[in-house]
Amino acid sequence: MQKTNYDYIIAGGGCAGLSLAFHLLQSPLFNKRILIVDRSPKTENDRTWCFWTDQSTLFDSILKGSWRQLQFKSAEWTHTFDLGDWRYNMIRGIDFYNFILPQLQQQPNIDFVFGEIEAIDGNEEKAWLQVNGEKYTANWLFDSTFSPRGFGTSSSILEKEKNEKKYHYILQHFKGYVLNTPKPVFNPHVPVLFDFNIPQQNSARFVYILPHSPTKALVEFTIFSEKLLPPEEYDQHLQSYIENNLQLTKAEYDIEETEFGIIPMTDHPLPQRPHPQKRIMHIGTKGGRSKPSTGYTFWRIQQDCEQIVKSLQSTNQPFYPSIYPKRFLQYDRLLLSILQHRGEQIRPIFIDMFKNNPIDRIFRFLNEESSLMEDVKLMYSVPSRPFLEALWKTSTS
Numbered sequence: 382m383q384k385t386n387y388d389y390i391i392a393g394g395g396c397a398g399l400s401l402a403f404h405l406l407q408s409p410l411f412n413k414r415i416l417i418v419d420r421s422p423k424t425e426n427d428r429t430w431c432f433w434t435d436q437s438t439l440f441d442s443i444l445k446g447s448w449r450q451l452q453f454k455s456a457e458w459t460h461t462f463d464l465g466d467w468r469y470n471m472i473r474g475i476d477f478y479n480f481i482l483p484q485l486q487q488q489p490n491i492d493f494v495f496g497e498i499e500a501i502d503g504n505e506e507k508a509w510l511q512v513n514g515e516k517y518t519a520n521w522l523f524d525s526t527f528s529p530r531g532f533g534t535s536s537s538i539l540e541k542e543k544n545e546k547k548y549h550y551i552l553q554h555f556k557g558y559v560l561n562t563p564k565p566v567f568n569p570h571v572p573v574l575f576d577f578n579i580p581q582q583n584s585a586r587f588v589y590i591l592p593h594s595p596t597k598a599l600v601e602f603t604i605f606s607e608k609l610l611p612p613e614e615y616d617q618h619l620q621s622y623i624e625n626n627l628q629l630t631k632a633e634y635d636i637e638e639t640e641f642g643i644i645p646m647t648d649h650p651l652p653q654r655p656h657p658q659k660r661i662m663h664i665g666t667k668g669g670r671s672k673p674s675t676g677y678t679f680w681r682i683q684q685d686c687e688q689i690v691k692s693l694q695s696t697n698q699p700f701y702p703s704i705y706p707k708r709f710l711q712y713d714r715l716l717l718s719i720l721q722h723r724g725e726q727i728r729p730i731f732i733d734m735f736k737n738n739p740i741d742r743i744f745r746f747l748n749e750e751s752s753l754m755e756d757v758k759l760m761y762s763v764p765s766r767p768f769l770e771a772l773w774k775t776s777t778s
């Protein structure tokens with residue numbers, strides 16, 4: 382007989398869903414009955430995640446890059462940072478899936494179902510999910526199903542509740558090529574976190590480079606703005622960067638892989654528990670794990686999974702008090718306001734931030750782990766005018 386009742390259902394087997402299952406597997410809860418539901422099995426390298434940390438991770442064995450240096454580039458100022466105890470890490474999506482999935486699949490207590498999720502609901506006692514016409518129930522349901530096009534689709538929770546007077550809705554959208562060239566144009570020891578040396582066109586735009594070797598790298602063109610570009614424009618910007626900044630003609634490189642992504646950047650609340658009376662927890666981007674002002678999500682998902690598992694173990698329920706001080710949401714709000722109204726100001730702000738602060742202070746600030754004193758130092762190091770304007774805008778809206 383087909384099993385339909387579980388301890389936990391995980392809706393969406395992407396980064397957050399698989400991370401949660403993997404964290405559970407490493408814990409005393411390893412033998413809980415778990416169902417993971419996704420549209421389809423993960424067989425493609427659909428994204429590359431980067432994050433910085435000064436700790437070891439569950440994924441150290443599959444890191445494609447783990448760098449001790451990082452470069453910031455702009456027309457005015459270029460600098461290579463030594464990261465000290467920190468590492469800038471890169472994981473390819475496919476390596477993450479191929480590492481976690483076989484370990485989950487060999488567990489008799491973990492099942493997978495593939496299909497479009499038709500409904501998710503619950504009450505105070507149970508949560509349930511419907512897929513392929515079948516209903517599955519669980520004590521707790523973890524939902525990471527989020528439309529990446531975010532603010533533009535009717536299925537998006539944000540579209541239904543969008544409040545443009547109160548909140549900011551920016552998209553981080555990017556396209557990248559993994560390119561091969563016979564010319565050794567990349568430094569394999571130094572990824573480029575930001576190259577702002579491209580036309581800004583009234584928005585925040587940069588390229589980042591993740592080198593695999595002197596002749597191979599992921600080169601990614603990124604924009605923070607309210608609307609997506611026509612598809613062909615991403616390629617035009619990338620090709621122009623490759624030609625003008627990397628000095629490679631079209632004949633001198635080939636594209637091994639492409640990647641396109643959209644990360645929602647918003648201060649619209651994305652609570653982990655939108656319905657207090659239901660046994661449903663939102664995780665991943667849907668649960669507000671994408672940092673509003675940067676889009677960095679991977680490491681926050683890992684921190685979230687750690688807390689969820691601890692909470693399940695100690696209190697038999699997944700919710701835990703926020704580990705992030707509330708003031709960071711205020712900082713994010715100001716940056717989002719600048720991104721929305723004065724996107725071209727981001728470049729000088731970032732240049733001053735990286736120029737005038739040690740890299741570990743910047744990392745801690747962006748990870749929301751810095752002290753108030755460090756935050757003050759960092760704020761004094763960047764141009765104040767855009768922030769004062771943003772403060773005025775956000776306090777009068």
Ligand SMILES: Cc1cc2nc3c(=O)[nH]c(=O)nc-3n(C[C@H](O)[C@H](O)[C@H](O)COP(=O)(O)OP(=O)(O)OC[C@H]3O[C@@H](n4cnc5c(N)ncnc54)[C@H](O)[C@@H]3O)c2cc1C
Pocket residue numbers: 392393394395396397398418419420421427428429430431432496497498499525526527640641642643644664665666667676677678679680
């Ligand atoms: C190309 C790309 C690069 C990124 N790079 C970085 C980075 O370098 N660093 C960083 O910190 N963050 C990065 N991010 C942001 C973030 O880490 C990722 O988006 C991450 O995958 C979010 O995890 P998630 O589980 O919330 O969503 P996903 O990983 O997208 O997982 C959601 C899952 O839900 C499934 N699903 C959705 N709806 C349904 C449905 N109706 N029925 C069945 N299944 C459904 C999807 O198939 C998917 O597998 C990147 C994002 C993208 C897109």
